[in-house]
Amino acid sequence: MQTKKSRGLILYNRPFREDDKLVKIFTESSGKHMFFVRKAGKSRLSSVIQPLTVADFILKINESGLSYIEDYQEVTIFxxxxxxxxxxxxxxxxxxxxxxxxxxxxxxxxxxxxxxxxxxxxxxxxxxxxxxxxxxxxxxxxxxxxxxxxxxxxxxxxxxxxxxxxxxxxxxxxxxxxxxxxxxxxxxxxxxxxxxxxxxxxxxxxxxxxxxxxxxxxxxxxxxxxxxxxxxxxxxxxxxxxxxxxxxxxx
CATH class of the missing domain: 1.20.1440.120 (Recombination protein O, C-terminal domain)
Known part of the structure; x- marks a missing residue:
């Protein structure tokens, strides 16, 4: 699993067990990946994982499974x-x-x-x-x-x-x-x-x-x-x- 900083666009999110979510992000540096966000409703990531949101992310990219969002900045909302x-x-x-x-x-x-x-x-x-x-x-x-x-x-x-x-x-x-x-x-x-x-x-x-x-x-x-x-x-x-x-x- 690699840690990368990349600009990314939220394509969509969907519920995954209780309050968790799977979030599809199109990243500039690594293409599209599915990210797991635990307890998304209470997470500090809740506002940035909405569709049609662009941000600079720090990501843990897993090439064969779910990836993870470490942090973000410079958020753009249309x-x-x-x-x-x-x-x-x-x-x-x-x-x-x-x-x-x-x-x-x-x-x-x-x-x-x-x-x-x-x-x-x-x-x-x-x-x-x-x-x-x-x-x-x-x-x-x-x-x-x-x-x-x-x-x-x-x-x-x-x-x-x-x-x-x-x-x-x-x-x-x-x-x-x-x-x-x-x-x-x-x-x-x-x-x-x-x-x-x-x-x-x-x-x-x-x-x-x-x-x-x-x-x-x-x-x-x-x-x-x-x-x-x-x-x-x-x-x-x-x-x-x-x-x-x-x-x-x-x-």
């Missing part, structure tokens, strides 16, 4: 996210997505930084739906899915009115539409935006404005991609899907 049911739903979804994308104990400092930065921007008031889309698109490779939204899969031309082909696992330009009669027949602007999302720097996000109807088109297509290529069904995603039905009442 107040705006926690105060808004919509932001909280989307934030919980990308956290669950990151959890599903890599194995426990797998070192991925880039994903950690990307996740925390996305949460910070949500908390600052940037468009949480578009931030979620960017996050979904950029972590597809961690699920073993490599999609090119920049060029035609057959002739590699760029900058055209593309459509998506599941048959060719990529885009088709107008010259090659006839190669797949069952192509998606979608708005070409979807693929222009997804191409930007794949390499977008967060500073550029402040200059992007996307209308509500295009957001819906993006949402439906990204859902199709995850259904067809990833096969992931997260409870947090279903919660988002149900938000439009009753979210306004809760809000």
């Amino acid at each position: 107040k705006e996210i926690n105060a808004d049911i919509y932001k909280l739903a989307y934030a919980s979804y990308i956290v669950a997505l990151a959890d599903a994308a890599i194995s426990d104990g797998f070192y991925d400092a880039h994903l950690f930084s990307f996740l925390v930065k996305t949460l910070e921007l949500m908390d600052e008031g940037l468009d949480y739906e578009i931030l979620t889309n960017i996050f979904e698109v950029q972590i597809l490779e961690r699920f073993g899915v490599w999609l090119n939204f920049h060029e035609c899969a057959l002739c590699h031309r760029v900058g055209l009115a593309f459509d998506f082909s599941y048959r060719y696992t990529g885009l088709l330009c107008p010259k090659h539409y006839d190669k797949d009669e069952r192509r998606s027949h979608l708005d070409p602007n979807i693929f222009y935006l997804l191409d930007r999302f794949q390499s977008l720097h967060f500073d550029d996000l402040k200059t992007i404005t996307i209308k509500a109807d295009m957001k819906k088109k993006l949402r439906l297509f990204i859902d199709d991609i995850y259904d067809n290529y990833v096969g992931l069904r997260l409870k947090s995603k279903k919660f988002i899907d149900d938000l439009d039905k009753w979210g306004q009442i809760m809000k």
Whole structure:
């Protein structure tokens, strides 16, 4: 068992016997691990083990079993996210997505930084739906899915009115539409935006404005991609899907 100091994000916690808890933390230096907290309700750790909390931790990491939290400092809580049911739903979804994308104990400092930065921007008031889309698109490779939204899969031309082909696992330009009669027949602007999302720097996000109807088109297509290529069904995603039905009442 190693003692390490690392920044970490609380993914979730759950009861474990009486008042004990198991706490899943995504650490910057050692990946995800499950931590045991004894008598969590009375513990000085009770406030810092809540989901969507970031802190600098001193941890005892066990590679083959439960790990332990020794101490913490520099706590960050996303107040705006926690105060808004919509932001909280989307934030919980990308956290669950990151959890599903890599194995426990797998070192991925880039994903950690990307996740925390996305949460910070949500908390600052940037468009949480578009931030979620960017996050979904950029972590597809961690699920073993490599999609090119920049060029035609057959002739590699760029900058055209593309459509998506599941048959060719990529885009088709107008010259090659006839190669797949069952192509998606979608708005070409979807693929222009997804191409930007794949390499977008967060500073550029402040200059992007996307209308509500295009957001819906993006949402439906990204859902199709995850259904067809990833096969992931997260409870947090279903919660988002149900938000439009009753979210306004809760809000």
